Amino acid sequence: MKRYLLRRAGASLITLIAASMVVFIGVRSLPGNMAVALSGENGSAAALAAITKEFGLDKPLVIQYVDWVGQLLRGHLGVSPQTGLTVSSELAQRVPVTLELTVLSILLGIVIGIPAGIGAAVRRGKALDYASNAVALFGLSVPSFWFGILLILLFSVKFHIFPSSGYVSLFSNPVENLKDMVMPVVVLGSGVAAILMRQMRAGMLETLRSDYVRTARAKGLSEKVVIGKHALRNSITAVVTVLGLQFGVLLSGVAVTEQVFLLPGLGRLTIDAVFQRDYPTLEAVALLVATSYIVINFLVDVVYSVLNPRIRLAGGSA
Amino acid sequence: MTSLLEVEGLCVTFGSGAGAVRAVRDLDLSVESGEIVALVGESGCGKSLTALTLMRLTPPSARVQGSVKYRGDQILDDKGLKIKALRGKEIAMVFQEPMTSLNPSYTVGDQIAESIRLHLKLPRKQAAKQAIELLRRVRIAAPEQRAKAYPHQLSGGMRQRVMMAIALSCDPKLLILDEPTTALDVTTQAQVLEIVDELRKEANTGVILITHDLGVVADLADKVVIMYAGSTVEKAPVESIYSRPSHPYTRGLLAAIPRRTDGVRKRLDEIPGTVPIVRELPSGCIFADRCSCVEVDCRGAVPKLEMIEDEHYCACWHPQIEVETVSL
Numbered sequence: 001m002k003r004y005l006l007r008r009a010g011a012s013l014i015t016l017i018a019a020s021m022v023v024f025i026g027v028r029s030l031p032g033n034m035a036v037a038l039s040g041e042n043g044s045a046a047a048l049a050a051i052t053k054e055f056g057l058d059k060p061l062v063i064q065y066v067d068w069v070g071q072l073l074r075g076h077l078g079v080s081p082q083t084g085l086t087v088s089s090e091l092a093q094r095v096p097v098t099l100e101l102t103v104l105s106i107l108l109g110i111v112i113g114i115p116a117g118i119g120a121a122v123r124r125g126k127a128l129d130y131a132s133n134a135v136a137l138f139g140l141s142v143p144s145f146w147f148g149i150l151l152i153l154l155f156s157v158k159f160h161i162f163p164s165s166g167y168v169s170l171f172s173n174p175v176e177n178l179k180d181m182v183m184p185v186v187v188l189g190s191g192v193a194a195i196l197m198r199q200m201r202a203g204m205l206e207t208l209r210s211d212y213v214r215t216a217r218a219k220g221l222s223e224k225v226v227i228g229k230h231a232l233r234n235s236i237t238a239v240v241t242v243l244g245l246q247f248g249v250l251l252s253g254v255a256v257t258e259q260v261f262l263l264p265g266l267g268r269l270t271i272d273a274v275f276q277r278d279y280p281t282l283e284a285v286a287l288l289v290a291t292s293y294i295v296i297n298f299l300v301d302v303v304y305s306v307l308n309p310r311i312r313l314a315g316g317s318a
Numbered sequence: 319m320t321s322l323l324e325v326e327g328l329c330v331t332f333g334s335g336a337g338a339v340r341a342v343r344d345l346d347l348s349v350e351s352g353e354i355v356a357l358v359g360e361s362g363c364g365k366s367l368t369a370l371t372l373m374r375l376t377p378p379s380a381r382v383q384g385s386v387k388y389r390g391d392q393i394l395d396d397k398g399l400k401i402k403a404l405r406g407k408e409i410a411m412v413f414q415e416p417m418t419s420l421n422p423s424y425t426v427g428d429q430i431a432e433s434i435r436l437h438l439k440l441p442r443k444q445a446a447k448q449a450i451e452l453l454r455r456v457r458i459a460a461p462e463q464r465a466k467a468y469p470h471q472l473s474g475g476m477r478q479r480v481m482m483a484i485a486l487s488c489d490p491k492l493l494i495l496d497e498p499t500t501a502l503d504v505t506t507q508a509q510v511l512e513i514v515d516e517l518r519k520e521a522n523t524g525v526i527l528i529t530h531d532l533g534v535v536a537d538l539a540d541k542v543v544i545m546y547a548g549s550t551v552e553k554a555p556v557e558s559i560y561s562r563p564s565h566p567y568t569r570g571l572l573a574a575i576p577r578r579t580d581g582v583r584k585r586l587d588e589i590p591g592t593v594p595i596v597r598e599l600p601s602g603c604i605f606a607d608r609c610s611c612v613e614v615d616c617r618g619a620v621p622k623l624e625m626i627e628d629e630h631y632c633a634c635w636h637p638q639i640e641v642e643t644v645s646l
């Protein structure tokens with residue numbers, strides 16, 4: 001297993017380097033230019049030149065990249081030309097919001113999606129199966145912004161249960177914070193739940209047909225043990241993979257939901273940064289998302305290998 | 319006296335109406351304690367399905383009718399609660415598919431111990447020890463190490479014996495073995511059959527032994543049931559089957575047994591043709607199309623299983639009763 005994980009870690013590192021290049025080139029080749037955006041449409045040529053010089057935008061792209069990586073390695077993410085604040089201080093504000101939103105949504109997705117998927121598979125063709133499938137289809141086909149607006153109309157405007165917008169930090173007021181989070185988490189979590197439910201159901205159905213599940217039944221084990229132990233262990237691996245992917249999808253896809261609920265997370269930071277061609281911020285955010293993607297993928301591989309003895313024991317001493 | 323297992327009129331059907339497949343038809347079978355009953359027939363004739371039906375592990379699409387009594391108690395009840403209470407403890411089964419019948423995520427030791435802990439209520443450590451003993455009993459070398467192995471690390475023959483160990487773990491009263499020796503070489507095959515014989519003699523276990531090889535059952539079985547396309551065509555004590563095989567199909571199977579003297583294994587193509595798809599059975603005798611002594615009246619009606627001598631049943635319009643010794 002060690003060998004396998006080392007190989008995966010190496011691959012992750014290479015992916016990370018490649019990602020940093022893509023991020024950098026992608027951001028710098030956005031139509032428009034940071035210097036123009038900063039000096040304004042009618043800025044003087046002198047101001048433009050000064051900004052171009054200050055941020056090294058006149059250098060070749062390769063040199064800019066090397067400078068940027070050098071800066072990163074020394075732990076500096078740069079300064080936002082727009083706000084004059086360091087990008088890292090900005091991220092420190094925004095990341096917790098998005099992270100909380102993502103983690104809570106994933107948790108909600110797991111708590112609903114996995115039992116629903118198991119239930120649907122076990123009661124295949126029965127009411128529970130149809131009901132979960134219908135709900136999942138709804139969860140997947142309704143655009144999140146529309147669902148979000150619907151929730152706001154219902155629970156904020158009509159019933160005044162949850163605040164429609166605004167954000168209080170988890171650390172300053174946990175109760176208010178969770179109240180702020182309920183609706184956005186429901187919006188994002190329901191999508192995750194739908195995807196997990198379908199994956200879990202498909203995996204479970206396949207495992208329930210397998211010969212070793214039949215063996216488990218022949219041993220006289222109760223249906224609870226047959227499903228909860230023998231079948232679940234083997235059908236959960238595919239779900240773990242999907243879960244990892246979902247985490248990445250959420251991290252990069254929360255922008256719309258953050259916008260709908262006016263949460264000051266990474267999504268809004270990105271949108272603002274795009275409009276202002278704020279290269280340092282954009283690059284930092286994109287790299288952060290890419291890195292989390294890669295790290296999560298690696299973690300998925302770790303979990304996968306722990307769950308699967310074929311991988312766990314390959315190459316090791318067994 | 320009630321039999322250990324008494325099966326009457328067992329039918330298994332897939333689908334309904336014109337497309338219905340009657341995969342097992344009107345099977346009668348009884349097994350006494352300490353008795354080995356062999357279920358013999360070509361591939362697809364419904365042997366495994368019969369076994370799965372007894373364990374109530376048939377696919378959901380199968381419709382089962384008939385009566386299955388275990389020690390006089392009807393276990394073919396509506397909800398299958400009775401058989402659930404017997405599975406693994408009183409009635410155990412070794413499946414035909416050794417490669418896929420073990421859970422890939424757990425060690426074989428754990429999978430054997432699981433059964434022991436469940437039924438004998440032994441603590442974890444003791445169950446693990448007993449699992450190793452069982453592996454030794456099914457003639458697996460270095461059982462201490464093998465117990466820690468995962469299924470993918472074992473050969474097909476070893477997995478089959480692990481399945482056997484699971485089945486033996488709680489001293490079942492009735493053991494169903496579905497081709498337990500297919501993945502094994504001749505020596506190991508003999509060892510496994512030896513265990514079965516031991517079990518019958520020492521623990522008085524009743525055994526249903528499924529095989530397509532009549533050679534295997536000669537020295538071991540007490541009774542033989544010959545199946546063809548879902549139906550029982552002949553049923554008799556083992557001596558009668560070997561000395562006076564009456565159904566042409568049985569005689570074909572016997573002729574196909576590899577003679578131990580020539581050392582060359584002949585295939586079953588002694589009987590021309592193949593088993594008909596159960597859906598497209600001919601009218602009249604189901605074996606008529608492949609039978610070497612078919613006559614016109616054979617195609618009229620289906621022959622019933624009738625007693626032709628004491629305890630010897632045959633479903634044929636023209637059973638051969640003359641003595642014919644098959645040298646083995």
Ligand SMILES: Nc1ncnc2c1ncn2[C@@H]1O[C@H](COP(=O)(O)OP(=O)(O)OP(=O)(O)O)[C@@H](O)[C@H]1O
Binds near residue numbers: 339341379414530
């Ligand atoms: N799910 C199913 N749907 C329809 N027909 C089925 C199904 N399962 C089994 N059958 C039919 O039941 C028949 C009996 O199959 P079975 O597995 O019992 O054969 P077998 O005698 O064990 O053969 P083998 O020696 O190859 O193991 C087959 O002809 C098959 O077509």
Ligand SMILES: [Mg+2]
Binds near residue numbers: 414
């Ligand atoms: Mg079979």
